[in-house]
Amino acid sequence: MAISFNRLKKIEKNTVLLPELSLTVQTGEIIAVQCENEYIGHLFELLNHLHQIKKEAMTLPEGDFQSVYLLQQTDGLYKRLTVMQMLMFWCKLYQQQADLEQILNLCELQPCASKKTKHLTRSEQCRLLFASTLIQQAAVYIFEDPSLGLDLQSKHVLHNLLIHLADKGAAVLLFTSTLEEAIRLGNTVYRYSNRGTQQLEQDIEDTEDAVEENYEEETTSMQVQLDKISAKIEDKIILFNPLEIDYIEAREGQTYLFVNDEEFASSNTIKTLEERLQPLGFFRCHRSYLVNLQRVREIIIWSKNSYSLSLDNPPGSTIPLSKGNYSKLKELIHL
Template sequence: MVFSFNQLTKIEQNNVLLPELDLTVDKGDIIAIQTENEYIQRLFDLLNHPHRFKKGAVTLPKGGFQNVYIFQQTDGLYKRLNVRQMLRFWSKLYQYNGDIEWIVDLCELQSYVSKKTKDLTQPEQRRLQFALALIQPAAVYIFEDPSLMLDLQSKQVLHNLLVHLAKNGGAVLLFTPALEEAIRLGNIVYRYSERGVQKVEEDGEDTEEEHEEDVTSTQVQFEKISAKVEDKIILFHPLEIDYIEVRNAQTFLYVNNEEFVSSNTIKTLEARLLPLGFFRCHRSYLVNLQRVREIIIWSKNSYSLSLDNSSKSKIPLSKGNYSKLKELIQL
């Protein structure tokens, strides 16, 4: 164990500002936690003011918080410096004597080394900020929603960075409001809510009973799928649905960038929708294959589906179901 939160909580009067957080991170772990933005903000506020932690609420690595790297969205850059000057400044500050060019390559900054940071796009600035994790030595790396506002190239850089940190003995912990990003980036995934921390089970962990009733029927069905909005029941034609997600023990239908709560389980919907071209791409996701625009391969163990909707949604594709999907679409 390198780092842990030990039943950390924050309560003011009768309001639970932070539910109980009980979590351990070891060397080589990449733990991703999906939670609400307000919880992320409150937790990082505590991390920035460690004196506010109650005694025993956090177990730190040797060296304390000086051996913990924290990435936040508010981290800034010196606008008058170019990329290479910024990297040299950090190297001097943290006494890093390694190869800066290697960092430039890993963060894919080769085309921007002479460009001032103020002229970089937001994804390019993020890639430069990620470089600091390679310069500042640490035992634990904690990231606040690191994939926010990233383009596809920068997401791949982030993935490679996290893998590198973990392979070199770092303990990586990241918080994000997006379950898809948590699943894509973490090798261990949790949800953190008012009920505390709950592990997101990986595909393949289902019991045999859960898969006894495999769907084999190919009969075309045109049943509408119901969802509840306040006191109304809405009926959707199945082909209107982009994808279906299970979150916090509830099933959500995503239609035209809006989400609707369904009373059906994802297993029930899978049985009804499989003949209509839906595919169980992950334990928590059922996707309309007619909406899939691209299969994204992040690494040999990490995949996503990019959808052809206005928000260009990306949802996770598990390793096991990647092979099934290849067979299904005859790749």
């Protein structure tokens, strides 16, 4: 065990600001937790003010909290320093010797090594902050919504960085507001809400293979279905044409329809919707997601075990694609 939260919570004036958080991270693990932005903010506020945390609420690695590295959205850079000078500054600050060329390569910062940080793009600045984790030697790394606002290149860098840290024997814990990012980045995924911490069921490839359906036969028997999908808003029931729906997500026992940039709660289970919508071109890309294939613009391959689908809807959504369903999708679209 590297670090453990033991019913950590924050209450002010009879208001629960941070529900009970119970979670253990082992060395070599990458654990991703999806929760509200508000909870992430309160948690990192506590982690920056350890005197507010009861001793029994956290179990720390050897070396106490000095062995824990926090990477936050608010971390700043010295604007007048170049990228290389910033790396050298961190080496001096943390009293570490590091292969700076290797770090530049891993974080894809070579083209801007001599550029001042004030002239970097938002994503380049984030990659430079990621580089600091390779200089500071820690037993535990905790990230605050690290993929927020990143371009595709930087998301690849982040993905590889987390694997690199875990392979070096560190425990990696990240908190993100989006489930898609949690699934993409974490080997183990949790949802954290006012009901506490719940592990997300991952797709089990053997089970999926056992129930694999013959898509070729189903395609030949497809018929046009004039069917509406219902969703409820307060006292109103909305009926959607299935082809209006971009994708469907199952979350915390509820199913949500995503249409353009809005989400609508549905009383149907995702399994029921899959049975109804599969003949209309919907595909179960992940245990928690059902996607309209007409909306898929790109299949993103992060690694041999991590995939996402990029959609051409107005918000440019990305949703996870499990390894087993990646193979099924390739067959379905004749790749």
